[in-house]
Amino acid sequence: MTASAGRALSAIVSELEEDIVFGRLHPRERLVEEVLTERFAAKRHVVRQALVELERMGLIERHRNRGAVVKAYTPEEVQQLYVVREMLETGAARLIPLPLPADRIAALEAIQRAHDSAVAAEDMHGVFRANIAFHRALFSACDNPYLASAIEEFAQKTHAIRFYSVVKHTLLIKARDDHRAIIEALRAGDRNRLIELCRDHLLPSKQSYIAAYRQRFTPVE
Secondary structure, three states, rough: OOHHHHHHHHHHHHHEEEHHHOOOOOOOEEEHHHHHHHHOOOHHHHHHHHHHHHOOOOOOEEEOOEEEEOOOOHHHHHHHHHHHHHHHHHHHHHHHHOOOHEEEEEEHHHHHHHHHHHHHHHHHHHHHHHHHHHHHHHOOOOHHHHHHHHHHHHHOOOOOHHHHHHHOOHHHHHHHHHHHHHHHHHOOOOOHHHHHHHHHHHHHHHHHHHHHHHHOOOOOO
């Protein structure tokens, strides 16, 4: 793949990822190749590769003769995914050296200032990208790149789940405050508090998605 095709692929994946996270594409909605090639002015093989990547990330499903659709996790699947996320993220919290060195605290604070500004401006793109950067920097501090990679992989799989919490301003404020509290726990060397915060930080997106799923897809008797 040429460099320009690679950039086009990355841009398509990033834009469709945000479409799913922000609810512009809904669970079970079809992604039609012809529509995407026209929308992105891209070659069909680049669009197909983008769909392969989105499937790898757990954001869509592809079916023979039926095409691609946005992934709709069942409540049971969400529970299972979040059990794994909790195990991974609290496991990393147990490995992070405390108190965290000042340079790593400073890096997290810089990212969080960007997150704070995006929340205040209701800049959803900025919130989403700063949130990813914050968690990447946080869990890289465990100094186990395999664990950090697994955390990022499972966080990506739940991007399709996060829409219902991302669009609620009160939950954006809570996420912002959680991040600030995590930084203070890292600074103070309070491991129990850090583990508790990492565990509780996962709950709003899981609970919001499950409630919305049952309201939308559970048949009325």
